[in-house]
Amino acid sequence: MSSKVYEQKLEFFVQSSSETQYKKRRLETGIVKPSIFLGLNPCHHLDIPGCFGSDIMHLAALNIPDLLINLWQGALDCDNNDDWRTWDWTVLTGSMWEDHGRDVAACTPYLPGSFDHPPRNPAEKISSGYKAWEFLIYIYGLGPALFYGVLPEKYWINFCKLVYGMHIILQHEIMADDLAKAHLALLDFCSEFEVLYCQQHPERLHFVHQSIHALTHLAPETVRIGPLILFLTMDNVEDYWKLSCRDTPAFQPLCKPFTTWSRVISSQCNKSNISDLDEETNTIPRGAIDLGNDFVLLRAREQTFYKLSHEYLTTLRIFLLKAYNMVLPEGTPVSVQQWAILCLPTGQVARSR
Numbered sequence: 001m002s003s004k005v006y007e008q009k010l011e012f013f014v015q016s017s018s019e020t021q022y023k024k025r026r027l028e029t030g031i032v033k034p035s036i037f038l039g040l041n042p043c044h045h046l047d048i049p050g051c052f053g054s055d056i057m058h059l060a061a062l063n064i065p066d067l068l069i070n071l072w073q074g075a076l077d078c079d080n081n082d083d084w085r086t087w088d089w090t091v092l093t094g095s096m097w098e099d100h101g102r103d104v105a106a107c108t109p110y111l112p113g114s115f116d117h118p119p120r121n122p123a124e125k126i127s128s129g130y131k132a133w134e135f136l137i138y139i140y141g142l143g144p145a146l147f148y149g150v151l152p153e154k155y156w157i158n159f160c161k162l163v164y165g166m167h168i169i170l171q172h173e174i175m176a177d178d179l180a181k182a183h184l185a186l187l188d189f190c191s192e193f194e195v196l197y198c199q200q201h202p203e204r205l206h207f208v209h210q211s212i213h214a215l216t217h218l219a220p221e222t223v224r225i226g227p228l229i230l231f232l233t234m235d236n237v238e239d240y241w242k243l244s245c246r247d248t249p250a251f252q253p254l255c256k257p258f259t260t261w262s263r264v265i266s267s268q269c270n271k272s273n274i275s276d277l278d279e280e281t282n283t284i285p286r287g288a289i290d291l292g293n294d295f296v297l298l299r300a301r302e303q304t305f306y307k308l309s310h311e312y313l314t315t316l317r318i319f320l321l322k323a324y325n326m327v328l329p330e331g332t333p334v335s336v337q338q339w340a341i342l343c344l345p346t347g348q349v350a351r352s353r
Contacts, residue, residue, distance in 0.1 A: 060166055
């Protein structure tokens with residue numbers, strides 16, 4: 001819908017003269033009330049609905065996973081003219097679903113700590129407050145490996161195209177060539193989805209949720225307004241705003257939500273007893289060792305050194321030669337001390353077994 005069409009529909013909507021007419025025009029136009037964003041100074045990028053981006057958080061983390069899992073569990077409604085026994089994609093049932101859930105939970109020790117909330121066993125927790133971040137890691141991070149050999153190959157390949165496209169779309173910085181590849185992958189996924197699952201049966205039309213079509217708009221929306229993942233924070237702003245209005249009556253002028261939100265943060269910061277922060281923040285914890293190139297060894301570590309066996313010494317000699325062009329002479333005694341934690345340049349923390 002263009003800005004001009006929206007304005008026409010809005011004018012038609014606000015002229016409702018009765019409750020009955022209001023309800024009727026609300027259905028006709030899809031408008032419930034004038035948007036607060038109409039108070040912004042009009043410009044090319046802030047007109048309505050042009051200033052609204054795709055809701056990538058709910059689409060990627062909730063809508064698509066919900067559809068796929070229900071499909072693979074055979075949980076979608078089966079039409080009277082259809083036969084669920086012909087659904088060869090229904091694999092996540094019974095013991096297979098339980099085993100798959102345990103495999104998901106078993107991946108937790110191998111995920112970096114910066115991933116924040118590793119996915120729990122979906123067979124036990126998927127209907128108990130499973131978080132968007134869990135779905136993202138589960139479906140787009142672990143999914144290609146954990147569904148391999150579980151889904152029939154043609155469905156797995158189709159799923160991998162979705163993952164490939166979403167990996168690019170969810171980045172903070174996207175190259176134009178990569179965005180074009182993501183768009184093609186998502187288009188392939190959507191077209192193949194209908195062929196593989198609907199198989200030209202009109203009674204399966206309800207398989208194709210609106211979220212499938214929405215995937216085709218992600219790349220064009222990225223071109224129009226930038227990486228869509230940057231808009232995820234808006235949900236947090238809105239939630240915080242609601243809490244601020246509830247707990248701080250003095251901050252309730254709805255016409256300036258972001259100004260008020262900024263005042264709340266400033267007020268909270270002024271109440272804290274934090275002294276001026278040191279400008280020097282590039283320090284490492286006590287007992288750590290800076291390896292250079294932003295790699296830092298963090299404790300814990302073994303207390304003693306031990307000599308390497310012949311096998312490990314040979315491997316170390318080959319590594320030093322290839323990586324650093326360093327020759328370790330034969331017969332050179334080497335003792336090592338094992339560390340448990342390594343901080344990577346990305347800020348992620350890797351832990352040894």
